[in-house]
Amino acid sequence: xxxxxxxxxxxxxxxxxxxxxxxxxxxxxxxxxxxxxxxxxxxxxxxxxxxxxxxxxxxxxxxxxxxxxxxxxxxxxxxxxxxxxxxxxxxxxxxxxxxxxxxxxxxxxxxxxxxxxxxxxxxxxxxxxxxxxxxxxxxxxxxxxxxxxxxxxxxxxxxxxxxxxxxxxxxxxxxxxxxxxxxxxxxxxxxxxxxxxxxxxxxxxxxxxxxxxxxxxxxxxxxxxxxxxxxxxxxxxxxxxxxxxxxxxxxxxxxxxxxxxxxxxxxxxxxxxxxxxxxxxxxxxxxxxxxxxxxxxxxxxxxxxxxxxxxxxxxxxxxxxxxxxxxxxxxxxxxxxxxxxxxxxxxxxxxxxxxxxxxxxxxxxxxxxxxxxxxxxxxxxxxxxxxxxxxxxxxxxxxxxxxxxxxxxxxxxxxxxxxxxxxxxxxxxxxxxxxxxxxxxxxxxxxxxxxxxxxxxxxxxxxxxxxxxxxxxxxxxxxxxxxxxxxxxxxxxxxxxxxxxxxxxxxxxxxxxxxxxxxxxxxxxxxxxxxxxxxxxxxxxxxxxxxxxxxxxxxxxxxxxxxxxxxxxxxxxxxxxxxxxxxxx
Numbered sequence: 001x002x003x004x005x006x007x008x009x010x011x012x013x014x015x016x017x018x019x020x021x022x023x024x025x026x027x028x029x030x031x032x033x034x035x036x037x038x039x040x041x042x043x044x045x046x047x048x049x050x051x052x053x054x055x056x057x058x059x060x061x062x063x064x065x066x067x068x069x070x071x072x073x074x075x076x077x078x079x080x081x082x083x084x085x086x087x088x089x090x091x092x093x094x095x096x097x098x099x100x101x102x103x104x105x106x107x108x109x110x111x112x113x114x115x116x117x118x119x120x121x122x123x124x125x126x127x128x129x130x131x132x133x134x135x136x137x138x139x140x141x142x143x144x145x146x147x148x149x150x151x152x153x154x155x156x157x158x159x160x161x162x163x164x165x166x167x168x169x170x171x172x173x174x175x176x177x178x179x180x181x182x183x184x185x186x187x188x189x190x191x192x193x194x195x196x197x198x199x200x201x202x203x204x205x206x207x208x209x210x211x212x213x214x215x216x217x218x219x220x221x222x223x224x225x226x227x228x229x230x231x232x233x234x235x236x237x238x239x240x241x242x243x244x245x246x247x248x249x250x251x252x253x254x255x256x257x258x259x260x261x262x263x264x265x266x267x268x269x270x271x272x273x274x275x276x277x278x279x280x281x282x283x284x285x286x287x288x289x290x291x292x293x294x295x296x297x298x299x300x301x302x303x304x305x306x307x308x309x310x311x312x313x314x315x316x317x318x319x320x321x322x323x324x325x326x327x328x329x330x331x332x333x334x335x336x337x338x339x340x341x342x343x344x345x346x347x348x349x350x351x352x353x354x355x356x357x358x359x360x361x362x363x364x365x366x367x368x369x370x371x372x373x374x375x376x377x378x379x380x381x382x383x384x385x386x387x388x389x390x391x392x393x394x395x396x397x398x399x400x401x402x403x404x405x406x407x408x409x410x411x412x413x414x415x416x417x418x419x420x421x422x423x424x425x426x427x428x429x430x431x432x433x434x435x436x437x438x439x440x441x442x443x444x445x446x447x448x449x450x451x452x453x454x455x456x457x458x459x460x461x462x463x464x465x466x467x468x469x470x471x472x473x474x475x476x477x478x479x480x481x482x483x484x485x486x487x488x489x490x491x492x493x494x495x496x497x498x499x500x501x502x503x504x505x506x507x508x509x510x511x512x513x514x515x516x517x518x519x520x521x522x523x524x525x526x527x528x529x530x531x532x533x534x535x536x537x538x539x540x541x542x543x544x545x546x547x548x549x550x551x552x553x554x555x556x557x558x559x560x561x562x563x564x565x566x567x568x569x570x571x572x573x574x575x576x577x578x579x580x581x582x583x584x585x
Contacts, residue, residue, distance in 0.1 A: 044109060045345035046073025047296055048335070049304035051267045053077060053160075054311035056320070060099060063308040063322055064106040070321075070332060071339025075103055076157070076266050076304045078112035081141050082127055085118050088137070091144060100152050111155040111195075111266065111304075114142060114181055116165060123168075130169040135180050142184040150189040156181070157222055157266060161199035163527045171208035171527065178209070182217040193219040197266065201225040201244060203251050203495060203557045204522075204529045210255040220301075221248065224267040227561030231487070232290050233283070235376045236460055238358055239437030240558055241291075243490030245299040247557045250495040262301045269306040271317035272329065285334035288321075289393045289412050292338060293371045297348050297360045298434075305335070334393040341369055341391055341414035350426030353435045354380055357408055361418070361426035368423050370415040372408060380408040389416040433491075440492040447579040448486065450475045458489035459580060462562045468509070468574060476575040477509070478517070483569060485562035488580050493556040493563075498524070499583035500556070502549045502564060505576040508538050515571030521564045522555050529559030538573050550583060 050072050052060065057077055067075065079096045086092060103110050116127040121137040123129055132138050146156065158181045159165070162174045178196060185192040196218035198205050206221070225244060231237035248263055268291055272284040288305060295303045309322040321332040343364030352359030352370065357380050359372040374380050383403050390406060391397040391414045400406055406413075433439075438458065440446060446458030451473045454465075462485040468477035478484060493500060508515040516537040523531035533549045556563040564580070 044073075046071075046109075047300075047302050047346070048072050048292065048339055049074035049076060049111070049266075049302050050308050050321070051076040051304035051306040052308050054307070054313075056307075056310035059309055061102055062326070064102055064108060066322060066328070066332070067308060068106045068108060070336040071344060072335070073107075073109055073344065074111060074302060074304065075108045076111045076113070078110065078114075078145075078153075080116055080127065081114070081121075082116070082118040084145060085141055088118075088120055093148065096145075096149070100149055104152060109155075110153045111157060111264075111302075112145075112149075112153050113157045113160045113197075114145070115160045126167075128165060129167040130173045132177070135176065138177060139180050139184040142181045143188050146185045146192055147188040150192060154191060155193045155195060155220070156185060157195040157197050158182075158218070159197060161224060161267075162197065163202060163205050164199040171205060172212045175209050175212035175214040178214045179217045195220045195222045195264065195266070197222040197224075199224050200227065200529070201557060201559050202527070202529055203247060204524045204555050204559065205527045207251060207254075207524060207555075208527065210251075210257070215255050215257060218261075220262040220264055221252070222264045222266040223248070225265065225558075226268055226270075228558060229268060229270045229287055229291055231462060231558075231561055232287055232294075233376070234460075234462065236437055237376070238290070238294060239434075240487050240490060241294045242298050242434050242436075243494070243558070246490070247495040254496060263299060264302045264304075265295055265300050266302075266304045267306045268295075268303065269319040271315075271319050272331070273317050274312055274324065281330045285330040285393055286411055288331045289334050289338050289371075290373070292335075293360055293412065296346065296362070297351065299348075330394070333395060337391060337393055337395040338371075338414070341416070342371075343367065343369075348430075349423075350428070350430035351432075351434060352422060352426050352429070354382065354408070356380075356436065358436065359426070361423065367416065368418040370418055370422065370426075371412055372415060373410055373412040374408045376410050378410075382406045382408055384419060386419045387417065388419075390414070391416070437489055437491075440489040443492055445579055445581045446488055446492050447577060449577045451576065458492055459578060460487050460489075461485070462487055470574070477572070478566060478569050478575065479572040480569055483565060483567045484575070485565035486578060487558060487561075488556050488563045493554065493580070495555065495557055497556065497582075498552060498554050500551045500554045501581040501583050502533065502551065503546060503577070503579040503581065504536070504566070505544055505546045506538055506573050507542060507544045507576070508540065509572040509574060510542055512572045513540070515573040517566050517570065517573075518568035519549055519564065520567045521549070521551055522557065522559060522562070523551070524553045524555045529555065533564075535568075538571075544576055552583075 050067055119125050121132050158178050182194045201223050228241050270284050270287045272280045292303050307319045309320040310318050312318040321329055342362050346362040346364040349361040349363045357374040359370050362369050387401050390400050393412050440458040448456045448459040465476050467474045518535050519533040520530050521533045525531050536547045539545050
């Protein structure tokens with residue numbers, strides 16, 4: 001199909017630190033200096049971040065210059081509480097001072113997780129067990145680090161993945177820690193910003209934390225939606241990825257929090273093999289670029305890819321942009337290509353829909369750049385009335401003359417020297433809902449059905465479906481050890497849509513003596529976001545049977561990348577239909 005259309009990072013300010021208050025007495029103050037306010041503002045507006053941790057974080061002196069060269073402006077990492085205050089009343093600033101100084105040298109802003117426990121302060125005498133013995137211990141720690149580093153670090157994330165990296169923790173305990181950290185930090189630095197955080201895209205957990213009293217005690221909110229990256233490998237994955245900010249805003253509105261609270265993704269990533277693998281390496285690079293672009297387009301202010309180098313976790317793959325031998329992966333090169341193309345502080349300016357393809361306009365330093373690609377498995381041929389410059393994520397820039405074809409594939413490209421007419425169209429679309437995936441906001445039902453053909457209307461499997469042919473029809477086929485997850489179109493059931501019905505039509509495979517499964521649904525009831533909706537034993541005959549589950553606490557936001565799933569499968573059976581309906585009662 002042919003479609004035709006009309007025609008350097010600023011230096012980080014160096015700040016002179018005053019002597020720290022009582023917790024830092026007898027220690028050497030961290031070195032710093034002062035630069036212009038404009039430089040500070042420009043660097044802080046850089047949205048490109050990297051999160052570090054685990055076994056290779058100590059290599060920061062070597063990987064930080066590489067991050068700077070790639071256009072990264074932010075680094076998420078900090079020394080754990082036990083490393084800074086190994087004993088009550090004893091402060092060890094040596095490592096943290098060196099880390100902060102290195103970030104300053106490499107023009108990187110730090111966002112610092114306040115984590116975990118110093119064992120002497122934990123009720124379990126370790127780094128993870130809640131609650132803290134005395135909340136004053138936590139307040140003293142927060143006051144100490146914020147007081148010492150407030151000239152260099154403004155953003156402090158309270159804990160790291162609190163529902164995961166904890167023992168005996170509860171939303172109530174975390175809310176108490178958030179309130180205490182907020183008050184302690186603001187006491188010594190009123191300009192400090194405190195972040196509320198979670199693992200995954202855990203809005204159910206954050207909902208509990210807000211109910212427990214964390215409201216009005218945070219300045220920005222952080223999520224870690226790793227599983228949503230995987231969905232970008234499937235057709236329509238962009239539709240679900242682009243729904244996250246809307247769902248968080250609905251959560252915040254439900255708790256009467258300010259509508260303009262900044263939203264950050266402080267961890268996200270995708271693992272590639274440790275050894276060079278051309279296909280997987282290229283896929284990681286493509287997913288990285290899409291993740292940054294889709295996040296910025298929907299309203300996340302910062303995104304931190306995990307990680308700079310490593311970690312491997314002994315699994316033969318790792319997240320890092322840099323290999324163990326210090327050679328860059330294609331994802332590193334793609335990141336650098338993107339930051340050069342978009343500039344150090346790009347602003348999302350609107351979308352373009354090219355017959356189902358994705359186009360996002362970004363403005364930076366008085367230039368316009370469109371990031372574009374086609375859906376998985378599809379291609380589009382574009383022409384422009386004026387000459388443009390096209391740069392794929394692999395970095396080979398080329399000039400495209402007026403009227404010349406651009407073959408748009410699933411590999412993102414950056415289009416510069418954008419015709420004014422396209423800029424105006426994108427600007428006009430900026431406040432409009434994204435157009436992809438269809439409008440299901442008023443639909444009463446979404447469904448996925450098999451038979452003579454497979455049809456999907458607002459309900460998508462999250463992976464390839466194993467099928468079995470029966471006569472002239474084909475159905476989804478499940479057996480012991482298998483499962484099947486689905487995502488509902490975000491417009492059909494955004495956050496706050498709690499009353500839903502799930503209907504499944506299934507039958508046993510001929511000759512099977514027993515067959516059944518558990519339905520797992522995304523719920524507000526559990527801190528990990530999912531709950532068993534109920535077991536169904538499929539009747540023992542060869543007829544099709546229908547079963548309905550009624551939900552009153554649904555939360556279809558994609559905590560782990562899906563909304564409902566057929567799981568704990570016993571026996572072999574066929575599925576003809578899966579439907580989600582609004583409960584009209």
